[in-house]
Amino acid sequence: MISERPDIARAAAEAAARQSYGKLVAFLAARTRDVAGAEDALADAFAAALERWPKAGVPRRPEAWLLAVARRRRVDAVRRRLTGEAARDDLRLIAEEMEARMTDEDLPDERLRLMFACAHPAIEAGVRAPLILQTILGFDAATIASAFLVSPATMGQRLVRAKNRIRETGIPFRVPERTELGERLDAVLEAIYTAFAEGWSDPAGTETRRRNLATEGIWLGRLVASLMPDEPEALGLLALMLFAEARRAARRNAAGDYVPLAEQELALWDHALIDEAETLLRRAATKGVVGRYQLEAAVQSAHTTRRLTGRTDWAAIKQLYDALSVIAGSPVVSINRAVAIAEADGAAAGLSALDELGDDKRLHDYQPYWAARAGLLARLGKTREATEAYDRAIGLERDPAVRRFLQERRAGLSRAEKD
């Protein structure tokens, strides 16, 4: 027994939940592919831990304790639910697991396999990140729903459907072979980045649930990078997230107002995180395979050179976006590329790069397009068009602080007009 104090026991249960949740789900579900069943059994086990540990003390090996209880619950559940042939099969599997060498050795880490199952091509792309957040980290459907802007009932249904699909279609819990690894790993990394980005887009960083999502994204990125240390894109993604995270505190001033990247106070950047990201990016570069995340991380790296040279290297950023639009073109990349062109070659050149995108219908509702457009039009003295574009950007913005920032820029236009 480590301790008999209830608060310490509770903290131990929570730490075990955080560290072991995904490992336990992955291990319990790996053979039966019954993710929902594994989660239910585990929920019972955690409830039992919260009840029992404060009284009896924290067991020496919390993970093994939780696993033993979860397995017992699952045997009970299967016995209740099924009869006949199917039940015998399941029970045999469970019995095999019971006898596995588990009791003496550490729990094998099968989280990577679980992540590959969650990001399998047979699983709808939009639910992959939520599924990973739920199975690896234990987030509930309501929390995930808020982050992804859908109703909790809808998110719950999507998660249930995806888990059924894993079981019914026999999606394998395995790390793919070399030949297909690249594409499959992309899907896993994309799901992790989606989770991070949902947390990152909580602008004020005030909403703890969302901030946690960014932190959890980094945690997942660290996990994949440590389990696949020779995959340059896994390292690139982690570097990208760390660069972004390093600037979190600088995104708002003391009054809670939005501060654009170019005006951020360097002292507020987390230099240790930036150094770590640089090291990861260099290590990725030694593998000799360039990819989307390494390029995006390199853009972030170029932004941070301002802390050393006092100016941002826009020519380098432009080149990186050129490369990105070739290997991973998207409206977001095109807009960022246009902004880089404007900084390197002047606002007129940037605006014509934006004009080339004009027909893409997806941009009608896309705030960054209108904000970028408004900024460039303003610099070119096209006040009336700039005002319209600012209005559009303001109307599409979710975050009150950014909305305020855009409103001030717009007001600045009409003041300049009057002068």
Next chain:
Amino acid sequence: MRYMLLIYVNEAAMAAAPTDKTYEISAAYGAYTEALKKSGAWLAGDRLKPTQAATSVRMANGKTNVLDGPYADTKEQLAGFYMIEAEDADAAIAWAARCPGASTGTVEVRPIWEQTM
């Protein structure tokens, strides 16, 4: 599909807000309405007068009751609405999140009960 976005805000807090804040919010609503219209999502929408101007009518046991004030006397009151056209619930929620009312109060998203012939 058509959806109603019902905007609930704290009336007292809104009435007490300083002028520049009020101006900022109404400018944000103006921009939001424009964005809805330019995206082809806008069907209708208006701001409502405060609940001091509300009258509630109910018929019970053959007798009509007319009362001053809103249906429910709560701190948060219906302050305005939009009716929008959206592909699905996700798209409607995305519009609700952009509504200035979402950062000052609550925006309820309700699908319209479409009549099928």
